[in-house]
Amino acid sequence: MKLLLAAVLLVPALYVSAQTPLTTTKPSSWEAAVASWSKPLPCGGWDCPCAFSKKRGCCCVANWITRFEDHLFERIGGLWSDLSILTGDVNGITAGLNIAFSAVLGKLSSCYGPFTSNTPIKYQTILLNSGIGYNPTLGAFTAPRAGLYSFSFTAFSNEGGVGRRMYHQVSLMHNDDIVASVWEDNREDYEDSGSQTVLLPLSAGDQVYVRLLSGRQLCGDIYLQNSFSGYLIYPSTG
The missing domain is CATH 2.60.120.40 (Jelly Rolls)
Known part of the structure; x- marks a missing residue:
């Protein structure tokens, strides 16, 4: 009789537990750890604010790549200008x-x-x-x-x-x-x-x-x- 009563009381408790999603303390613990860190982040050439504040999958080197592309474009433009000057000098000599x-x-x-x-x-x-x-x-x-x-x-x-x-x-x-x-x-x-x-x-x-x-x-x-x-x-x- 006691076993039957325990089963009747346990089933509703299991049902309620199944309907309630499991939670973890990791996100809150992670955010708390980040918030409490006051020193510069040891990221080297990586974009730490992006890595810590954006969603998963963000491009953490986008800014670095953009700066590199701008620098490369300027270098190519300079080389093209120098090549044009050199071509003119060569044509002037060989003419x-x-x-x-x-x-x-x-x-x-x-x-x-x-x-x-x-x-x-x-x-x-x-x-x-x-x-x-x-x-x-x-x-x-x-x-x-x-x-x-x-x-x-x-x-x-x-x-x-x-x-x-x-x-x-x-x-x-x-x-x-x-x-x-x-x-x-x-x-x-x-x-x-x-x-x-x-x-x-x-x-x-x-x-x-x-x-x-x-x-x-x-x-x-x-x-x-x-x-x-x-x-x-x-x-x-x-």
Whole structure:
């Protein structure tokens, strides 16, 4: 009888206990511990106020990351500005180094020459003229700046009509000095050519051209083989 009475009294108590949620003292104890801490929190580079005051999952390094992004953006902007300045300086220096030209005499249906005096050959068909150093009106290249230059020229001719043979002599001139020459004195064949390539140290304003000797001629080149070209290898540092 006593056991039955105890069971009747225990069941309602268990039901009430099941309906009441269990609580813990940890949150209040944690908050109390945080509230009572008066010294600086030993967090290093972490955001302690975020960690202690915000909900779980907050980004405790958000402020640090934001500052890092701002700093990185400023550094990239500075590097971009420095690169733009450097590019401008390089372009300014190398702009004066783009010196090269190539020109040909053109198709000859007859002969170029002979003339009563030594005559610069005016190569009228310009293939390249970087730096605008070659003047087709004069047939001469004027050095825009001092440096070491390379020059090449080719003299070609074939039969200049019935009974006429090649008879040319051309020279590469540096101002008034002969640097190199090619010529053809054999009148028994029908076509000949000669080429020369030389390196010349030039001062700014020096002229280089190809000169045809008086009384000589270039005949019948229809393949643009009479050519004159040159380019700057490196500038003088003085």
